[in-house]
Amino acid sequence: MEENIKALLEQFRAIAGDPRKAMADHLAETGKGAIGMMPIYAPEELVHATGYLPVGLWGGSRPVTKARTYLPPFACSVMQQVMELECEGAYDDLAAVVFSVPCDTLKCMSQKWKGTSPVLVFTHPQNRGLEAANRFLEREYAILKEKLEGITGVKITNAALERSIQIYNENRAAMREFSALAAQYPQVISAVDRHAVFKARLFMEKSRHTALVRALMEAVRAEEPQPWTGKKVVVTGILLEPNGLLELFDRLGLAIVADDLAQESRQIRVDVPDGDEAPLYRLARVWQNMYGCSVATDTKKQRGPMLMDMARKTGADAVVVAMMKFCDPEEWDYPIYYKQFEAQGVRSLMIEVDQESTSFEQLHTRLQSLVETL
Amino acid sequence: MYTMGIDVGSASSKAVILRDGKEVVAGLAVQAGTGSSGPGRVLEEIAATSGLDLKDMAFILATGYGRTALPMADKQMSEITCHAKGVFFQDPSVRTIIDIGGQDVKAIALDDRGGIRQFYMNDKCAAGTGRFLEVMARVLEVPLEEMAEYHFRSKNPAQVSSTCTVFAESEVISLLSRGTAKEDIIAGVHFSVAAKACALAQRVGVRREVVLCGGAAKNGGVADAIEKELGAPLVVAQNPQLTGALGAALLAYEEMMRKERSA
Known part of the structure; x- marks a missing residue:
């Protein structure tokens, strides 16, 4: 592999593995701090427009001990990790934490935050299709904007917000391009590397x-694509971590050719639309236009057809369902799309994802069995 | 041509030697699994039984949790693939396999040619596994091999949780302290194992014939409970603990055939 690609991937890995340094660097360069963004969807553009660094809070991979005092064991793995980090004071340097509450656990977590940073909660409307829903969310964002202005001392002008929207749309487009490119170059961009590029996005100023990402893509495109002798899969779920799990994909020759992970491609699926409406209204439209996500109400249940379409377009051999341990919304979706897969003869495998895991032998058996049967 | 399959699980080590991919020359199990003396002992014992040693093997294929820690193996494959191969070899009418091993329960759906359509495994939880049965046998002070006898004497099986080994152990202790008959507790334990296994089987879709394999299949009480829970006839595999090693030996033979064809 070309040295430049290696160096670029190493940069992504370093940033993905050390958000604290990313925050410190941002502070040193801009004099501004960071604001935490809890999963799953939040209008990061608002935070970006203040000059503060939006930092995704998607858990970690430490042993969960202190969080047990506050959370039942059946809270999802991400929330267990976030609570553990809260208890350790890892988030106390954040100027605020922006909290969407699209599931029951997030609702409860938003009300029992143990860190010292102020929590800014907002609500996504469930019945997303109505114009009134969009107006409601626009109003929620207006309240959030006021709170952010109060905390940061920065007036968020329409011009600044429009600029941030443009930067984010460009980033989403670049990441969609990257995802497609990574599928063509699995020998160059491993599953671990692909994840690092997506994860670094959570901790970096988006421009x-x-x-x-563009520098990486240019370097990768200079290489000749090689035929892939392994298998190809689409992955779906909340997230696919820790790296030990992703390393299994690499070891078994399973290329991730597309994803529907909440932490990765769901974040880049929908752009903020252009138009003459006010920027907050258009930001709210993202939620209305979102599709294929377990926390975004979809009475037609289009996630299964969406995943099958992704598999068909990418030539994937199977869909791997990365089921976040104790994630109700994801568990509820599974039987619906599994039935659709079975009806269409689409191969799938469900694996349980727990960020705390350090032993992957069972997962190894499952993934190896999938490879052997494709 | 001789091929060997070696299946090193969490609780036991098994090996099978095949002649020409058809005839079982030897097969045996040692009740010690990965990380123990088990793998070494099973190789010694099968050499003694068969009069053949590793040098006589054209190909050795390893499976089970300990599959990656066997330097003598030419290849390793997952136990799901190997059990499917072994059971289908014994009985081509099988369409659903329930395998209860030391720390895993698996349900495997096969197509008409023995290919794997779908499979499910238990998550990181010992409920419903061989380890669960061992824990209960210890608490009840009944040897594992006698549990079936108790099971068939039960008139009124007790209710035992199928969600957690630790909770189930507490339940069994309180049942004992309330004076519940051991046969009823043991039958309850077997129904608890059956509930877990059948839930996985329902996920893959139960189609006849349904075959039970793995070490727990040697316990007739577990087989009886699964049959009742499924509401369908259940066939216990021949030498149910050895089907993974048998499948591995068959796959080893196929590897050799492939090599010869491409040579």
Whole structure:
């Protein structure tokens, strides 16, 4: 592999593995701090427009001990990790934490935050299709904007917000391009590396991230694509971590050719639309236009057809369902799309994802069995 | 041509030697699994039984949890693939396999040619596994091999949780302290194992014939409970603990055939 690609991937891995340094660097360069963004969807553009660094809070991979005092064992793995980090004071340097509450656990977590940073909660409307829903969310964002202005001391002008929207749309487009490119170059971009590029996005100012992704893509495109002798899969779920699990994909020759992970491609699926409406209204439209996500109400249940379409377009041999341990919304979706897979003869495998895992032998058996039977 | 399949699980080590991919020359199990003396002992014992040693093997294929820690193996494959191969070899009418091993329960759906359509395994939880039965046998002070006798004497099986080994152990202790008959507790334990296994089987879709394999299949009480829970006839595999090693030996033979064809 070309040295430049290696160096670029190493940069992504370093940033993905050390959000604290990313925050410190941002502070040193801009004099501004960071604001935490809880999963799953939040209008990061608002935070970006203040000059503060939006930092995704998607858990970690430490042993869960202190969080047990506050959370039942059947709260999802991400929330267990977030609570553990809260208890350790890992988030106390954040100027605020922006909290969407699209599931029961997030609702409860937003009300029992143990860190010292102020929590800014907003609500997504469930019945997303109505115009009134969009107006409601626009109003929620207006309240959030006021709170952010109060905390940061920065007036968020329409011009600044429009600029941030443009930067984010460019980043989403670059990441969609990257995902498609990674599928063509699995020998160059491993499952671990692909994840690192997506994860670094959670901790980087987005125009910088876009520039780094574009540099990586240019370097990768200079290489000749090689035929892939392994298998190809689409992955779906909340997230696919820790790296030990992703390493199994690499070891078994399973290329991730597309994803529907909440932490990865769901974040880049829908752009903020252009138009003459106010920027907050258009930001709210993202939620209305979102599809294929377990927390975004979909009475037609289009996630299964969406996943099958992704598999068909990418030539994937199977869909791997990365089921977040104790994630109700994801568990409820599964039987619906599994039935659709079976009806269409689409191969699938469900694996349980727990960020705390350090032993992957059972997962190894499952993934190896999938490879052997494709 | 001789091929060997070695299946090193969490609780036991098994090996099978095949002649020409058809005839079982030897097969045996040692009740010690990965990380123990088990793998070494099973190789010694099968050499003694068959009069053949590793040098006589054209190909050795390893499976089970300990499959990656066997330097003598030419290849390793997952136990799901190997059990499916072994059971289908014994009985081509099988369409659903329930395998209860030391720390895993698996349900495997096969197509008409023995290919794997779908499979499910238990998550990181010992409920419903061989380890669960061992824990209960210890608490009840009944040897594992006698549990079936108790099971068939039960008139009124007790209710035992199928969600957690630790909770189930507490339940069994309180049943004992309330004076519940051991046969009823043991039958309850077997129904608890059956509930877990059948839930996985329902996920893959139960189609006849349904075959039970793995070490727990040697316990007739478990087989009886699964049959009742499924509401369908259940066939216990021949030498149910050895089907993974048998499948591995068959796959080893196929590897050799492939090599010869491509040579």
